[in-house]
Amino acid sequence: MKFRFSLLSLALLTSFISACTSPQVPISTPSPPNPFTQSPQSQTNTPTSPHPTATSTVPVTPTAGLPQQATATPESPGISLPQYTLSAVLNYAQHHLSVEEQIDYTNNSSAALSDLLLIVEPSRYPGVFQLGDLTWGDGQPVTDYEREIGLLRIPLAEDLQPGEQISLSITYQLDLPSPSPSYYGRPVPFGYSSRQTNLVDWYPFIPPYVPGEGWLAHNAGPFGEHLVYDLGDFTVDIQLSDSNPDLVIAASAPAVTNDGWHHYEHNNARNFSWSVSDQYVLTTTTVDSTVVLAYHFPFDDEAGEVVLDTTAESLELFNTLFGPYPRKTLSVVEADFLDGMEYDGLFFLSKGFYNSYSGGTGDYLIAIAAHETAHQWWYGALGNDQALEPWLDEALSTYSERFYYENLHPEALDWWWTYRIYYYQPRGWVDGTIYNPEGYWAYRDAIYLNGALFMDDLRKEMGDEAFFEFIRVYAAEHVGQIVTADNFFDTLASFTPSDLSPLLENYFKNR
Numbered sequence: 072m073k074f075r076f077s078l079l080s081l082a083l084l085t086s087f088i089s090a091c092t093s094p095q096v097p098i099s100t101p102s103p104p105n106p107f108t109q110s111p112q113s114q115t116n117t118p119t120s121p122h123p124t125a126t127s128t129v130p131v132t133p134t135a136g137l138p139q140q141a142t143a144t145p146e147s148p149g150i151s152l153p154q155y156t157l158s159a160v161l162n163y164a165q166h167h168l169s170v171e172e173q174i175d176y177t178n179n180s181s182a183a184l185s186d187l188l189l190i191v192e193p194s195r196y197p198g199v200f201q202l203g204d205l206t207w208g209d210g211q212p213v214t215d216y217e218r219e220i221g222l223l224r225i226p227l228a229e230d231l232q233p234g235e236q237i238s239l240s241i242t243y244q245l246d247l248p249s250p251s252p253s254y255y256g257r258p259v260p261f262g263y264s265s266r267q268t269n270l271v272d273w274y275p276f277i278p279p280y281v282p283g284e285g286w287l288a289h290n291a292g293p294f295g296e297h298l299v300y301d302l303g304d305f306t307v308d309i310q311l312s313d314s315n316p317d318l319v320i321a322a323s324a325p326a327v328t329n330d331g332w333h334h335y336e337h338n339n340a341r342n343f344s345w346s347v348s349d350q351y352v353l354t355t356t357t358v359d360s361t362v363v364l365a366y367h368f369p370f371d372d373e374a375g376e377v378v379l380d381t382t383a384e385s386l387e388l389f390n391t392l393f394g395p396y397p398r399k400t401l402s403v404v405e406a407d408f409l410d411g412m413e414y415d416g417l418f419f420l421s422k423g424f425y426n427s428y429s430g431g432t433g434d435y436l437i438a439i440a441a442h443e444t445a446h447q448w449w450y451g452a453l454g455n456d457q458a459l460e461p462w463l464d465e466a467l468s469t470y471s472e473r474f475y476y477e478n479l480h481p482e483a484l485d486w487w488w489t490y491r492i493y494y495y496q497p498r499g500w501v502d503g504t505i506y507n508p509e510g511y512w513a514y515r516d517a518i519y520l521n522g523a524l525f526m527d528d529l530r531k532e533m534g535d536e537a538f539f540e541f542i543r544v545y546a547a548e549h550v551g552q553i554v555t556a557d558n559f560f561d562t563l564a565s566f567t568p569s570d571l572s573p574l575l576e577n578y579f580k581n582r
């Protein structure tokens with residue numbers, strides 16, 4: 072059996088190896104336009120009438136004193152998180168979504184804002200995003216805005232001062248895409264397949280604003296994730312207009328269903344994601360106060376059970392190591408695309424991992440389920456700039472797989488080191504970005520795998536007691552924030568008297 076595990080694992084390694092980033096897929100020549108690499112083209116609407124600006128001023132304490140803080144923590148006094156209120160009607164069979172959205176945004180930064188930026192990921196796909204009405208909170212139309220691929224920028228007639236609030240209403244339609252890697256050069260979670268429809272980054276949202284730097288909005292790269300998420304409060308109502316009684320919704324939060332509408336509250340969250348299928352088989356279990364909901368396709372019952380168990384075990388372990396997961400639910404959804412991908416309160420795990428499950432504990436299905444669960448801390452609880460500092464979520468989530476194996480399946484820890492890490496002879500700077508000119512494999516090896524080696528060497532340097540206390544305090548101190556490498560190393564400094572210079576010189580270009 073061991074031989075079989077290894078063989079299957081190796082087959083996996085050559086196809087879709089890493090979680091939360093896409094495997095490198097050769098792009099045929101000539102290539103169709105790739106919405107992830109196209110240079111932005113502006114469409115400017117001519118201003119035609121004066122427009123209102125900030126709608127109200129609420130007595131809020133500006134976040135002066137946090138000039139470099141990109142985000143507000145929910146605990147910060149006087150902070151009002153962005154409020155997203157979404158009402159969406161999906162026709163599953165016709166792949167059509169109709170949305171009404173309201174955004175209530177308070178300027179929590181210490182700088183006056185001269186414009187608002189909306190991230191509009193669906194507009195990266197040709198013919199998918201149709202903007203309807205765009206109005207201010209008082210109902211007056213927004214007449215002055217610029218559209219770029221993936222963005223919508225609204226100049227403000229008067230600056231939005233720290234503490235001031237502004238409201239926007241947006242209606243739009245999505246004719247969902249069915250993205251295939253051969254077209255986009257990467258697996259894409261967003262859109263539909265014959266088995267499921269995935270709504271991720273499906274609504275316009277406002278990215279973090281950093282005084283002195285501006286909006287944290289990066290170009291999409293050919294691989295890796297480029298979005299940076301502030302925390303927000305999400306109120307979402309979903310209706311399925313099909314008459315198909317077998318349709319099931321998996322979502323970032325638990326539903327309250329009433330009169331054909333599914334109502335969700337998802338607060339202090341990076342995003343709200345959902346997935347619909349008429350094939351899902353749901354299994355559940357409870358860990359502490361969280362219900363784990365695992366959705367799999369009917370032909371993957373055995374692997375589905377393993378994913379449920381692994382996710383539950385990981386959640387319980389990470390609750391202990393990193394601090395409690397704050398949500399009532401965690402959903403894991405079998406993905407009809409070749410990748411794993413994390414979102415807040417929900418993650419996808421590729422059908423490829425399920426289909427190739429070997430039956431043993433040394434298996435990518437298990438390793439990646441633990442990895443994606445760890446992202447609820449390293450991505451969710453502690454956000455980061457995924458484009459410029461991807462190691463802060465990917466290296467820590469990869470190394471968290473080791474925590475899972477050493478605690479739950481120590482018999483497979485050698486498998487994990489051999490086939491997850493050393494097989495690739497990882498090298499490369501851990502503090503690289505997603506825009507690695509050497510390509511996907513170099514990016515994966517540096518950020519995920521060499522990143523895990525760095526964490527392991529750091530642990531050896533510190534000793535287990537100090538290392539695990541550091542991890543726990545780092546998570547606790549920065550929960551709700553967008554962390555930087557400086558945050559990581561500042562917290563680390565108080566846990567080790569050692570000179571870490573030799574270690575850092577090995578792994579980091581800029582330390």
Ligand SMILES: [Zn+2]
Pocket residue numbers: 090091092442446464465468
């Ligand atoms: Zn990941």
